[in-house]
Amino acid sequence: MSKDVTLTVDARPQAVLTLETAWTEIFRSDSLTLRCQVEGSSAEWNYTWYRDGRHLPLDPSGDRLTLSAGNDSFSSEYKCIGNRTGQPSYTEISEGFRENSIVENLARIAVGAAILLFLSVIVNEGFWRRARKMRRVWQSRSENSKMGVMMQKKS
Numbered sequence: 001m002s003k004d005v006t007l008t009v010d011a012r013p014q015a016v017l018t019l020e021t022a023w024t025e026i027f028r029s030d031s032l033t034l035r036c037q038v039e040g041s042s043a044e045w046n047y048t049w050y051r052d053g054r055h056l057p058l059d060p061s062g063d064r065l066t067l068s069a070g071n072d073s074f075s076s077e078y079k080c081i082g083n084r085t086g087q088p089s090y091t092e093i094s095e096g097f098r099e100n101s102i103v104e105n106l107a108r109i110a111v112g113a114a115i116l117l118f119l120s121v122i123v124n125e126g127f128w129r130r131a132r133k134m135r136r137v138w139q140s141r142s143e144n145s146k147m148g149v150m151m152q153k154k155s
Contacts, residue, residue, distance in 0.1 A: 012088050013039055015036055015039075015080050015082045015091040015092060016039055016094055017035070017096075017097050021033055033067075034065045034078055047080050047083070050093075052077055077098045079095070
């Protein structure tokens, strides 16, 4: 009978692509800097960059990629992958980054804010309409009550 063998299977680390530019508005004339990092790893990594699924030959293969305006660079999708000589030798590829996604997300936020504003106006109007109605009801009851007291005093 053979000895037991313990096998440990680890998931590949994940490459994460972030936008280093901290601006809230990005203009077509601006340059953008993307950074690729490996989550939870202190090892030295080299990075391979992809634009629209095609390898970008960069020398050296650093963790930052600066996109300049023009050449449709902002409308392309960028991804990165970490690689090294040790184990694991490469990472999972990052999620894609597309500058349009910033504009789309801002548009979604604006639409969401407009919807919330609209709903709050409707709810607020309904609240005040009910409050005015309840006030009239209470005033009416109060007047009826006063009239009842006055009628009792007369009799």
